[in-house]
Amino acid sequence: MDPAFRERLDRAVADALGLQDGEPAGPARGDSRKLVVFVPRDALEPVRDAVFGAGGGRIGDYERCSWYASGTGTFLGGEESSPAVGETGREERVPELRLEVVYPAAREAELIEALVEAHPYEEPAFDLYPLANVEPGRTAGLVGRLSRDPEERLTWLGVSPVFRRTGASGERVAVFTGPARPVRADIVIASAGEPDLLAPTLEAWALERVGE
Secondary structure, three states, rough: OOOOHHHHHHHHHHHOOOOOEEEEEEEEEEEEEEEEEEEEHHHHHHHHHHHHHOOOOOOOOOOOOOOOEEEEEEEEEEOOOOOHHHHHOOOEEEEEEEEEEEEHHHHHHHHHHHHHHHHOOOOEEEEEEOOEEEEEEEEEEEEEEEEOHHHHHHHHHHHOEEEEEEOOOOOEEEEEEOOOOOOOOOEEEEEEOOOEEEEEHHHHHHHHHOOO
């Protein structure tokens, strides 16, 4: 979800709750992930072109961003294998490059499909990693003072169900319509993660009032 739109959802919930002196709870997390794939050197450019074409390798205003380094890959193909390098039944050691590319989570299916099609190996080895990067200039969640009981207020607003996970109490309350983030607050309310008050429908509730 666009971080700017997420900020609007957080604000809608905070205003409805009556949160006072609200301020950003922290930096917004991005939705990027990282692909790590191992390729023979002569396949580097075709594979890079494929994952870039599928939406990978974009960082801000820059495109075709990647990193690679050399190493040695080993494998032994079984009786039913058809290795692109070496022979079936013999362990092979092949000079390879470790290629790393970031990509948006929403493009993961397209990126994997493009990677497999462009990679010369019968069964390419690759890893997908979630990232904890933040979006520069963007924030997530709001934290402020709330004099009334937040669970009762959420129920009154029509946000249900609400699950009280801890006995935390106090006036300093943080609100996230997405996953809860680390924040200095007495009580954390969120639709996912591990908040003190878990409201799974909170994001949907806010979407109905803000609109796409």
